[in-house]
Amino acid sequence: PLNTLIFDVDGTLADTERDAHRVAFNRAFAEMSLDFAWDVETYGRYLKVTGGKERLGRFLDDHPQYPQLSDADIARIHRRKTALYVEIVQSGAVALRPGVARLLRAARAAGWRLGIATTTTPDNVQALLASTLGEMGESFFHYIGAGDIVPQKKPAPDIYEHVLDALGANPEDCLALEDSENGLRSALAAGLTTVVTQTDYTRGQDFTGAVRVLDCLGEPDAPARIIEGMQRD
Numbered sequence: 001p002l003n004t005l006i007f008d009v010d011g012t013l014a015d016t017e018r019d020a021h022r023v024a025f026n027r028a029f030a031e032m033s034l035d036f037a038w039d040v041e042t043y044g045r046y047l048k049v050t051g052g053k054e055r056l057g058r059f060l061d062d063h064p065q066y067p068q069l070s071d072a073d074i075a076r077i078h079r080r081k082t083a084l085y086v087e088i089v090q091s092g093a094v095a096l097r098p099g100v101a102r103l104l105r106a107a108r109a110a111g112w113r114l115g116i117a118t119t120t121t122p123d124n125v126q127a128l129l130a131s132t133l134g135e136m137g138e139s140f141f142h143y144i145g146a147g148d149i150v151p152q153k154k155p156a157p158d159i160y161e162h163v164l165d166a167l168g169a170n171p172e173d174c175l176a177l178e179d180s181e182n183g184l185r186s187a188l189a190a191g192l193t194t195v196v197t198q199t200d201y202t203r204g205q206d207f208t209g210a211v212r213v214l215d216c217l218g219e220p221d222a223p224a225r226i227i228e229g230m231q232r233d
């Protein structure tokens with residue numbers, strides 16, 4: 001029986017990419033006097049590379065005209081980007097997407113277990129949960145799997161397999177909530193039924209295999225539809 005929800009973070013819990021991650025990257029690039037910045041469209045193209053360090057690495061591979069950075073330099077820039085991202089989130093600039101808080105509360109009231117499976121850095125998740133759900137935000141979740149804790153980021157199944165393991169959960173009892181094709185591939189490869197809640201950046205991606213594709217989890221009967229979907233499929 002359905003008793004566990006596993007949430008992606010960026011794009012699913014909150015629309016963080018365009019106005020928080022992208023802006024934090026650009027601020028870090030400017031502070032370090034790097035001669036490039038990511039506009040909304042460019043950043044959207046590079047979202048196909050999951051993980052901020054990996055994304056920056058791929059961008060530099062594609063742009064030999066910019067100074068090529070070592071992995072250590074990329075890691076240093078990325079640490080600064082994380083601090084700047086946390087500042088943006090702590091300022092209250094990022095809200096949960098519609099329907100998320102209601103779904104979390106409903107799941108808790110039903111005694112379901114909640115997990116997080118994300119590619120982003122643990123500090124970012126902590127800051128987002130604290131600023132949107134309050135100091136106790138993290139305690140909503142029984143396990144948070146984030147970032148470099150697994151060798152391979154989405155679309156590999158590693159992070160979902162890691163979270164399933166940590167929760168001691170069977171894939172058949174779980175529902176994954178994702179916003180992107182990379183996230184969907186990761187969850188499906190781990191054997192999870194998956195609902196997609198698309199964003200401006202992910203609309204139009206290939207969501208073959210998703211049990212539902214929603215515009216947001218706040219669609220009038222979305223939580224009910226999610227549960228129905230589990231029971232039918």
Ligand code: XBP
Nearest residue numbers: 008009010050051052118119120121
């Ligand atoms: C989306 C990502 C992340 C963020 C940036 O993660 O791919 O890399 O864009 O975060 P999710 P970092 O799985 O939550 O959709 O810079 O910390 O990697």
Ligand code: MG
Nearest residue numbers: 008010011179
């Ligand atoms: Mg996502």
